[in-house]
Amino acid sequence: MFLRQLTYLIALDQYRHFSRAAEHCGVSQPALSAAIRQLEHELGVTIVRRNRRMFGLTPEGERVLAWARQTVADLDSLRQEAAFAQDVAGGSISLGVMPPAIQVVPLLLESLRAAIPALHVEVTVFASGDILRDLREHRVQLGLMYLDQVPVDGAFETREMYAEQHVLAAAGGMTLPGRGVCGWAEAASVPLCLLSRSMRSRQIVDACFREAGVSPSVMLETNALELLHSEVLSGRLATILPVAALPAELPDGGPLQVRRLEPSPAPGVGLVRVKQTVATALMVRAWEIVSGLSLTEAYRV
Numbered sequence: 001m002f003l004r005q006l007t008y009l010i011a012l013d014q015y016r017h018f019s020r021a022a023e024h025c026g027v028s029q030p031a032l033s034a035a036i037r038q039l040e041h042e043l044g045v046t047i048v049r050r051n052r053r054m055f056g057l058t059p060e061g062e063r064v065l066a067w068a069r070q071t072v073a074d075l076d077s078l079r080q081e082a083a084f085a086q087d088v089a090g091g092s093i094s095l096g097v098m099p100p101a102i103q104v105v106p107l108l109l110e111s112l113r114a115a116i117p118a119l120h121v122e123v124t125v126f127a128s129g130d131i132l133r134d135l136r137e138h139r140v141q142l143g144l145m146y147l148d149q150v151p152v153d154g155a156f157e158t159r160e161m162y163a164e165q166h167v168l169a170a171a172g173g174m175t176l177p178g179r180g181v182c183g184w185a186e187a188a189s190v191p192l193c194l195l196s197r198s199m200r201s202r203q204i205v206d207a208c209f210r211e212a213g214v215s216p217s218v219m220l221e222t223n224a225l226e227l228l229h230s231e232v233l234s235g236r237l238a239t240i241l242p243v244a245a246l247p248a249e250l251p252d253g254g255p256l257q258v259r260r261l262e263p264s265p266a267p268g269v270g271l272v273r274v275k276q277t278v279a280t281a282l283m284v285r286a287w288e289i290v291s292g293l294s295l296t297e298a299y300r301v
Contacts, residue, residue, distance in 0.1 A: 098146065146268070
């Protein structure tokens with residue numbers, strides 16, 4: 001069994017097409033197909049369902065794929081460990097971030113690069129469920145997400161960075177209820193733009209409205225934080241977001257109006273990684289750096 005066979009299998013699962021997978025791997029389609037057949041022969045199982053085109057993996061193939069990802073990820077870690085031992089100023093880390101925490105990332109990068117100047121970071125925005133999946137499949141090495149979404153099966157290690165606080169926010173021209181603080185029933189009367197209902201942050205908001213026995217006036221729902229910011233800064237709509245997800249830039253009309261919403265839950269947000277018996281020096285150092293950050297006071301009003 002060769003590493004290239006496992007690499008071909010991972011590409012085949014990604015593209016679900018022999019020709020595109022072969023092109024990605026820089027080989028001919030017959031060469032990729034032959035390598036997959038050789039892998040099946042060596043393992044004594046059928047990995048790929050074949051017809052005129054690829055229809056997916058067999059159950060046995062799915063298990064082989066999981067081992068392939070683990071093996072390739074471990075080899076990448078070994079290579080990175082060797083390189084890091086020679087040059088502690090560099091390395092590469094992949095990070096999955098839930099949308100409401102995307103503005104926290106620059107703080108993480110600043111802390112990491114202060115200690116590891118040549119660090120390369122790949123950041124992808126995912127829902128929390130997708131972050132957990134990609135952590136398990138070794139597509140990302142660190143996740144930034146709601147910690148109450150992490151399974152308690154012992155597979156993950158976590159570090160809380162801040163307790164989230166939801167607030168009602170609007171540009172200066174809008175009229176908001178209360179002075180500094182308002183209730184959910186009062187917030188329900190304001191025209192709102194909110195994150196999509198599939199997102200955990202929105203689910204927290206909806207639960208609070210239900211607890212208050214009211215239905216909010218929602219004019220826009222989206223999974224794009226930038227669009228919510230645009231609507232709020234334009235003065236057209238108000239929003240309810242975690243403090244960490246509020247617009248970083250102030251509108252032309254002056255600072256945002258912000259009202260604390262009470263009562264309000266304070267779910268923990270933090271870093272997640274897969275527990276490993278052996279971790280690379282880079283991951284050990286990066287985990288130490290980011291685990292030392294405490295941002296609760298920075299994201300409260």
